[in-house]
Amino acid sequence: MLLKKYTLALLSLSLVFAALHADRLSVFKDDPVKASIVKIFTVFEAYSYLEPWNESVKRATGSGCIIEGNRILTNAHVIANQTYLEVQKYGERKHYKAKVLYVSHQADLALLGVEEPSFFEGMRPLPLGRLPYMQQRIAVYGFPTGGNTLSVTTGIVSRIEHRRYTHSGESFLAVQVDAAINPGNSGGPALSEGRIVGVVMQSRSKSQNIGYLVPVPLIRHFLDDVQDGRLDGFAEIGMMTENLESPALKAYYGLAPSQTGQLVLYVTFNSEAAGRIGPGDILTSIDGHRIEDDGTVEFRSGEFTPFKYYLDLHQMGEKVRLGVMRNGEPFEVELTLRHRVDDFLLVDTYRYDRRPTFFIYGGYVFSPLGANLLRASKYKSDLRYFTSKWPTEARQEIVVLLKVLASDVSKGNYGFTLWPVDRINGEIYRDFRDFYTKMVSFRGKYILLQNSDGIQIAIDTQQAKALEKSLLRRYNIRDAESADLNQ
Secondary structure (H helix, E strand, O other): OHHHHHHHHHHHHHHHHHHHHHHHHHHOOOOHHHHHEEEEEEEEEEEOOOOOOOEEEEEEEEEEEEEOOOEEEEOHHHHOOEEEEEEEEOOOOOOEEEEEEEEEOOOOEEEEEEOOHHHHOOOOOOOEOOOOOOOOEEEEEEOOOOOOOOEEEEEEEEEEEEEEOOOOOOEEEEEEEOOOOOOOOOOOEEEEOOEEEEEEEEEOOOOOOOEEEEEHHHHHHHHHHHHHOOOOOOOEOOEEEEEOOOHHHHHHOOOOOOOOOEEEEEEOOOOOOEOOEOOOOEEEEEOOEEOOOOOEEEEEOOEEEEOHHHHHOOOOOOEEEEEEEEOOEEEEEEEEOOEOHHHHOOOEOOOOOOOOOOEEEOOEEEEEOEHHHHHHOOOOHHHHHHHHOOOOOOOOOOEEEEEEOOOHHHOOOOOOOOEEEOEEOOEOOOOHHHHHHHHHHOOOOEEEEEOOOOOEEEEEHHHHHHHHHHHHHHOOOOOOEOHHHHO
16 A cells, blocks of 8 residues: 555656646747756856956856757856856756866857756757858847846847957957847857857947857867867967068069969968978968968858968868969978967967966066966057067067065065066076076076066075065965966
8 A cells, every 4th residue: 555655656746747847848839949048157266467366256147058968058258267157047046056068268169067967857959050141030049137037139140250259369250240249148049040050259349239159160160179078179370471462562472463372471480381381482272272362261152251261170180281382383281280379379368267377586476478467467568569479499488577576675676567577697488487497496696687678687586585485474475376386
């Protein structure tokens, strides 16, 4: 009798769950896509690049959608620097703990997982579509500011071309739409005919209804990239080129008016192209696609975008074919893609999910120059100068004296802020770690720093070491260096 009652109780419970599941699906009969949209709650660390020992905790919200494999697709900037993540279904109030599976800060994309299987009950994964066409209608789903419930706005595709992605600072293909996009929409899907054609990433300030999507080709690249359990990213070839729209410049290099391409100005020392392509060569094609004089390629009939488009279709480790003209003779070069753009820059792009790197010596605070520090310094002109320079084998990073903490050892130098260091004791340094090693291993009486103009700073090493602990206590600084320098 007891077993029978227990069986009936289980049956009743299962019927209740089935009814609830049916009720949930019935809510979305008018628009089944709603069942696949989620709201993301992020707790993250906000780092200070001018005082790199300081940080604060902040909260933000974003949007996402369910795709195959019980994964949530969203923006990288929605979960950047996260310490705790939660997600919420549309139509429910419960929060579920989430985790980051993969993140591409380059393309501003991320995949999240949820450990509790019940979260995905009643949710249908949204399929990927194709790159949309101009004037194609789209619907944008998300949880923007102005309310707590799901928002759906509609519009059309107004432009498709390469844009600078605010999150990474890199340039990729982007879809411009006129649908209303606001803070909180980030990470939400844009759909056409029930398929994802892009992920909302940014809007243009001081304009009306100009928003941008990460398009399907980049989403597919990201998803294919992580299939092996590792993110490799988008490749770069380490080359600077110039347009050949000037008839005189084209004639100087022996090109006929009908011939098109890009003039090679510089190839980085660590590029796969080094020694095979050089200054004065003309890039005429990429993977068999003609490169125009303005550096664009035709990716669809009548539609043009920078030739980087075909590079971005490749995974790391694949090969790209470049058509080259040298002294009037055409030839092809096949390059294996092994590097990201940061491998070819003196000033790295934006970094996330890592605390700032710094080192304090006798009250002198040093940090590497990267895009985060450049933004924090409001693009100070003498620092911005380095963004136009290329790394060399001897110099691959710039060290900046952020500030000088007032003490007996630093008298007379309090005014030095955001000061780029060129040499230490007359020697050039390779990167920030090399600079750090030279500083801590020096055994002489004085360390002498100088910038490229020859201005010098002398540090008494004995005084610096004697005052270090008391100086850190005075300014409430826990450690004299960031943890990554000890790894």
